[in-house]
Every structure is written in structure tokens, then in C-alpha cells.
Amino acid sequence: GTAGPSPGPSAATMDGALQQLAGLLEQTVSPNAESVKGATRQLESAETTAGFARYLLQILQHAQAPPHVKLAGAIYFKNYVRRKWDIPAGEGGVPPEDRAVIKQHLLTLMLSVEKKLKHQLGAALELIADSDFPAEWPNLLTELVQHSESSSAATRLGAMETAHSIFKKYRVAQRCDDLLRELQYVLKTFQVCHLKSFQAVCQTIQAGQFANEEDLKTHVELLIASCQVFYSLNIVDIPEHFEDNRAAYFTGFLHFLTFNNEALKTKSDVPGPLEQLKAVICENLTLYATKYQEEFEPCVKGCVQTIFELLVGLDNSEKYDYLATSSMNFLGCAGATSWQAAENPFIVEGTLQKICEQVVLRNIQLRDNDLELFTDNPQEFVRRDAEGADQDTRRKCAMDLVKSLAKLYEAQVTPLLAGYAQALMAQNKDERSKDACIFLVTAMAARGATRARGVSVTNNLVPIVDFFSQHVAPELQGDVNSRPLARAASLKFFTMFRSQIPPAVAGPLIPLICGHVRTNNAVVHTYACNCIERLLAVQEMTPQGPKRRLDLAPVKDVLVATVGPIIQITVAGGVGIPQNEYSMQCVMRIFQSLNEGATSIAIPTIQQLAAVMQAVSRNPINPLFNHYAFEAIATAVKVAVPAQVDAAEQHLIPLCAMLLEQQVTDFMPYAFQILGLLLDGSTTVKPIFMQLFSRILTPELWKFQANIPGLARLIGAYFHKHVQIREPLMGSIEQILARVQFVLQMRRLESTAFDMINAMFSRLPFELYQKFFPTLVTVLLQKLQAKKSAALSQSIAHSFSLFTHIHKDLVLPQVVESVQAGLFLNIVQYVWLPGLSAMRSPAEKKVGALGLAKLLGAPQVASNATVVVLCVEAFGHLLGLVSANGKDVGGEEEEDGVVGGQEFEVSFAKLANTDVAALDPLAAVPDVLVAVRALLKPHIPRLQAAAQAKAELAQVVTVLAS
Secondary structure, eight states, X not given: OOOOOOSOSOOSSOOHHHHHHHHHHHHTTOSOHHHHHHHHHHHHHHTTSTTHHHHHHHHHTOTTXXXXXXXXXXXXXXXXXXXXXXXXXXXXXXXXXXXXXXXXHHHHHHHHSXXXXXXXXXXXXXXXXXXXXXXXXXXXHHHHHHHXXXXXXXXXXXXXXXXXXXXXXXXXXXXXXXXXXXXXXXXXXXXXXXXXXXXXXXXXXHHTOOSSHHHHHHHHHHHHHHXXXXXXXXXXXXXXXXXXXXHHHHXXXXXHHSOOOGGGOOSSSSOOHHHHHHHHHHHHHHHHHHHOHHHHHXXXXXXXXXXXXXXXXXXXXXXXXXXXXXXXXXXXXXXXXXXXXXXXXXXXXXXXXXXXXXXXXXXXXXXXXXXXXXXXXXHHHHHHHSTTOOSOOHHHHHHXXXXXXXXXXXXXXXXXXXXXXXXXXXXXXXXXXXXHHHHHHHHHHEEEEETTTEEEEEOTTSOHHHHIIIIIGGGGSSOTTSSHHHHHHHHHHHHHTTTTSOHHHHGGGHHHHHHGGGOSOHHHHHHXXXXXXXXXXXXEEETTEEEESSOOGGGHHHHHHHHHHHHHHHHTTOSSSSSOHHHHHHHHHHHHHHGGGGHHHHHHHHHHHHHHHXXXXXXXXXXXXXXXXXXXXXXXXXXXXXXXXXXXXXHHHHHHHHHHHTTOTTTHHHHHXXXXXXXXXXXXXOHHHHHXXXXXXXXXXXXXXXXXXXXXXXXXXXXXXXXXXXXXHXXXXXXXXXXXXXXXXXXXXXXXHHHHHHHHHHHSOHHHHGGGHHHHHHHHXXXXXXXOOHHXXXXXXXXXXXXXXXXXXXXXXXXXXXXXXXXXXXXXXXXXXXHHHTOOSHHXXXXXXXXXXXXXXXXXXXXXXXXXXXXXXXXXXXXXXXXXXXXXXXXXXXXXXXXXXXXXXXXXXXXXXXXXXXXXXXXXOSOHHHHHHHHHGGGHHHHHHHTTTOHHHHHHHHHHHO
């Protein structure tokens, strides 16, 4: 097709191509499912045509296009950008000429359309900016500055909101030279414009002369966006311009904390513009109180007083929750900082008591609307209240405030709160008081927590075990349907303090907890499932490695008997919470913990879960449930194979075939991974796997990014079966490597490409891919040359180490030298060794150490004294023989099957339980230090000579030589 005209003033009538496109977009919102599918297929086939994106943008501004067609076009454009922008044009991505036109017109178009379309186009712009700004979109910032100076308040608002969406990435970015350079560029262009805009909008709102309420609201929203940009531009460092103009900004902040206007008040439960404005101002003040104390100290007393008064003046309405939590977060950060006596508001007599009484005590108690949620919307209650919930609720922030105050004032705060706890305890019959008492003790006692262990640091002034035995455990006795609020609070306390309750106390309570999964209260059922799962996951470090904290032998039968009721409740649609992810996590953990102890229920569980997922596939509503249900299936399969692999396949192959046949997009990535696990566990390659082999290499499947981790996992299983499928595999190696190269070009899926490379290295005989090996090495080196990064260096170091360890001959040096003479030593010194030093996980370090030991046999390495010294340093890090200047402090232990946090994209949901320990290429090396010593024996004199200069390195060589 020919390229369409670039977006510009709308034509009076639509030409044929535009009309056809508008018709297809209209069909995508048709109630007829077949029409939707047909239109979507036609649109997808047109996507690679040059001009497609331009036609889409023209529809959005065409006078004759109906509003619903424009909205369909905006949504399609956003999804098109999400799917295609990261893919190179030659591989089916957005053509170069369309990229240029999109970037030329998108911002102006977005600022000119109605709100619904603006939201969709803004999301697309954010995706493009995340990938291309600033290097490949240098004029975006200049355009933003121009629009920020527009005479239209709506345009200025759009420009500032766009700036916020682009700059908010700095809030989570890792500090590095590239980031600092980018910020310097942004500040140079935008900081003066930002200050002018902030001052102008402050003055306009204070003057109060608006044509109507909508105009006032637009200006307040502009001030909100301006405050959000302030946060993003100050998060990494305090820029000189902002420091010089601190007074102007802080004067505005403090004025609007006390600003009120009747026209801005709302009757709904959603925060209005006034509440949002005050909340983002609190966030800015929190940033300065946390990071820039010296600059903030002169203001701290006034800010604490103002925000305290603001906070105690708020009622319990949900619309004030965001403002209340932001205010408590500020008080917590200010309270955890040591200020000079003259400026410190927390040492003023009565301040701590007022905060404890009027802020903490008031906000830890459940409100009437919380109790309504507990009964009528348990899913939302759990989302807000469960351990590890990432939502800032008033209760959670009150708890965090107590923790913060305790850093400097524990001796003063603990007795105050203990008195309130005693008073609440005296009202034990009232469930609400019991819940508040347990929550208050949690706030007093918890000082630090990890995902794996729960509360790990405690307040020594609180007798946790005594409180648990006397006031929490008794609530878990008796009828599981009685006192649900107190039971839920008690289960949550047990879950949070699981590492502090001695095994002798915790172990015998497991049958009681298991009994609670049969309750008819959804929150209690959910917290019981969560409690079981978390208790089973806790490990303790021993000289022999991590070991489960609880002895499960006495409760094995109880745990096995608990799986059935959980599955039955799930089949019945859940108790109040359909598709409950906590139930599935619990089933997953029981199988993972009991292993062969759960063999008797593995196949029945697989059969029931396969039926559940077949039903859910028609209407999947909870990505986390889907994820953990497939994790539970994977753990049950690992228990069932190889003894019962045929029975597992009988239930799962039809499910996976159906999901792939019907193209259930949310579930296809999981189907590929489950099939990979089944293929690994099978002794033969059944006909269905032979039929599937050619299909999984078709480019169409790989264009849907969500499929790629699953496809990579399945290909690894085919590698494992290379003896049975040698001929088809040999004929497909070139195709497989083409897919590796395709995935390697995707920024978000780079690690999956290395998963495929590592599976090939560890599972295939070298002769099967020897012919293509130089090409693969060249592709990796070209990738490195195009965009070197720490993560890429680490991945290459890991893959090269694995290859070097596994293959008998040192092939790699010759291959790299054939690309360019002298290149191998450069790669070792500037990529491989730095990559090894960045490794953190024990599995990675093991691979790195074994590969490095063998690498010293390469003449180029052994003869270079500088590189040998670097190798000794790397051994020190990889084998834990030297501390890495604080970098090597162990984090919390890894947990199989647990998604880190709850903000993962379903599209990239990689199952943790489809890895097979028996296929670990390094399983044959039980003691890595012994193996490294054996490999290094011939090189010890050279290592000793290299390490003479540094005592620390000489110590490492002594360990390696012993």
C-alpha cells in the first residue's frame, strides 16, 4: 500500500482508505464476536504497511469520524505502539517513516483532542518516550516547553501532564552516568519554564478570577501536575536551579496546604483536585525531609505543625485517604530524621503524645466502610489489608508512622501506645477493639520485615511471643465461623510474625490454621491460605544451606487433606472471592513443601485444576489467580513425574491443546511452559509434541511478546530430547537461532534470549550447532557494540562461562579471534570479568567460577598479568572469599513460585516451578570450591605471582591453592 498523507487539517470527506480503516475500527467494538475477530485480523495484517499509523492518526482528527470510532482508533493506536514499537522495522515493527510522522505530530494531536482520546494517546506517547526519549526524540522537550507557554490553560495542563508522564521514570531509575546526563539535558531545557509555570498558576489561583468552576479546576490540575514534575526532577539530586529558587516553591507549597475553595469540594468518595493537590505537596515535602535535610531544616517545624493540623482536621471519608496517608508519610519521614534541637518539633513537650493519640490511634481502627468491605467486598478488603499489600491505607501508614517515630523516640512512644493497647484489650469482647489491639501491637513490635521471613526486626520492649500465646492463639480455637474479624486479625498477626514465633509453638497450630480454610468467611479463608503458605515458605540458614524452619512430618496428612477443600471451594467459585490467588499459592506451596509426600493427591489435583482453568479461560478476570493456578499445576506435575507422567499428560495435553487452538492469549504463555515441563518429564516424545515442534517456530507466534518466555522454555525441553528428535532438531537450528536473534533485539525480553542460548549450550551436543556457533558469537558481540550495559555484560559473562565450563575444548577464544584479532582479551577484560563481578545469585556465581577456572587455560589470559589479577579478584567475589565493599550483602532468600510484589505484567508471566533440578548442567558439581581448585592446580604459581601486590588477593590464592 502507499503511504498515507501525514496528519494535518482534516479533509472534508474521507478517502477510500480512511473509510475502510474507519469501518474496520467500528467493527472492533461490535457486539458480534466474529465481526470483532475478523476486523482485528484485517487490521493486524495492515499494520506493517507503510502509512498505517498515519491513517490511524488522521481518523482521530477527522471531522466525519464518529466519536466511538475515534475512541476505538485511539485504543488501537496505543496497543499498536505497545506491541510494535520495540520491534525493529525489518522484523514487523513500525516502519521508519511512520515512526518519524508519529513523533512529529503525536504531542500536538494529543493536546487538541477530547479527554477520552487524550488519555489513550498520552499512554502511547509515554511508551514511545520510554523507548526513544531523549536520544531519538530530541524535539519532544522543546515542543513541551512551547506548549507550556500557551495562552490556553488546557494546553498548558496537557503539556505539564505529559512532562510528568515522561519524567516519572526518574523516580525508580537507578543512578548512573547516563541518567545524570539525561537529567542535566532535561533540566537545562525545562527548569526555567517549570518555575515560570508554577509561579504563574499559583498567582492565578490566588487571584481567584475565573470564568467558571471548570476553569478553576483546570488551573488546580495544572498546579498538581507541576508539583508532580517537581518531585520527579528533584528525586535523584537537588538541582542547583531548584535549590536557588527553593523559597518560591516552598512558599507556594505551604500556602496551598491551607488553601480552601468551596467550588473545589466534591461529594463523592474519590479525592477531588484540592485533596490531590495537598497530597502531592506532602509528597514533595516528604522527599526533601528524607533526602535534603540541610535545605529542609529551616522549614521542618512549620511543615510538621501545618500538616499535623491538616491531618487531625480530616474526617474518616474515603476521599481524604490519599491526603491522610501522604500526611502520615511526611510525619514519619520527619520523625525519623535527627534535627537540631532548635528546629526539632518532636522534642517539644506533648508533640509525640498528640501524634500517637490523634493520628496513630485514630487511624489504626477499622472504619464503618472498612467493615462493609470485610463483609460485602472481601476481595477489596484483602487487597488493602493483607501482609505485603502495596496500597497505602490509613492503617498501614499509621503503622509505618509508629516504626518511623520509634527510630529516635522508641522509649517515649512504646509506653504511650502500650497504654492504648491495654485499654483496647479490656474491651476484648468487641471484635473491632480486638482487631485494633492486635494491629496496634503489630505497629509497636514490628521494626523491619522481608517478603520471605515476615517481621525480621522487632522492638525488644514488646513481649511478642507472650502476646501471641495469650491473646492471638486463643482466637484460633473453636468454631471457625465465629468472630471472623478477630480471627482474620489473629491469622494476619501469625503470618507477619512467623519468624518470631518458635517452631515448638507454631508447628502444633498448623492443623488449626488448616481448619480455617473451610470457613464461610472469605477474608478468614484467604488469610488462612496465606498463613499456611507463608509458614511453609520460611527457611533458616544452617551450615548445610537453607532448611525449612518447621518440621512438616507431624502435619503432613493434615496439609494433604487441606488441598481438597481449597480446590472444591475454587471449583464452586470461591467463598466470596472468585479466582482467589491466595488459594492457589497455598496449593502450590503445599506440593512444593511435601514433594513426594503429596504424590497421592497429585493427579486428582491436576485433573481438577485442569478443569478449573478450562472454565476460567472463558472469562479470566484475575491475572494473579491464573499465574498461581499454573504454578500449582507445575508443582503437582513435578511431584507426579516421571512415575505418573502419562496420567498428568492425559489431563493437561487436552487443556494446553485447547488453549493454543482457541488462542486464549492470556493462557498461551503458560500452556507452552506446562508442555515444556511435561516433555522434560516424559521418556518418549509423543506425536503431539512432534506436530507442535514445527508450529512453535512460526514467526507469527513469536510476534506476540507474551508467548516468548513460554516458547523459549518449550524449546529448551526439545533440546533435552535431542537424541529422540535429532533430525528435525538439526534441520531447525538455524531457525531457532533466528528466533534468538529476534528476541535479543527486544529490550524487555533480552534475558529470555539468553535463557534460550544457555539451554542450547547446556542441553545440546556441540556438533549440532557448531556450524552456527561463530554467527551466534558475532551476533552477541554486535549487540554489545550497539548498546553495552551492565545487564548485557552480565548475561554474556554467564553464557560464555556456561559454554566454557560445559565443553571440553576451549573453543571460544579461537571463535572470537576469528571475528577480530586481539578481540578475545578485550572481551575478557572489559565484558566478561566485569559481568562476573556483578553476579549475585549462588547459581550464577557457581557457573561463573567454573567457567573462569577453565578460562585460565587460554594462553591469551594466562600470559597477561593484569588480567590474571582481575581473575583472582573475580574468584574472591564468586566464591565469597572477599567482601565486595558492602555490595555483596546477602538479600533475602529466593522463593520459588512467588511473584515479586504484585505489579507484574501477565504478558511476561514466567513460571518459577517449571525448572527441573535434574536438568541443572552443574548438578554434577556438588562442591564448587573443590572443582575450581582442581581446575586451577596447573595455574597456582601464576596466580600467586599476580597476587603478591595485594594481601587480600594473596589470601584468595591461598584458599584456592589449599
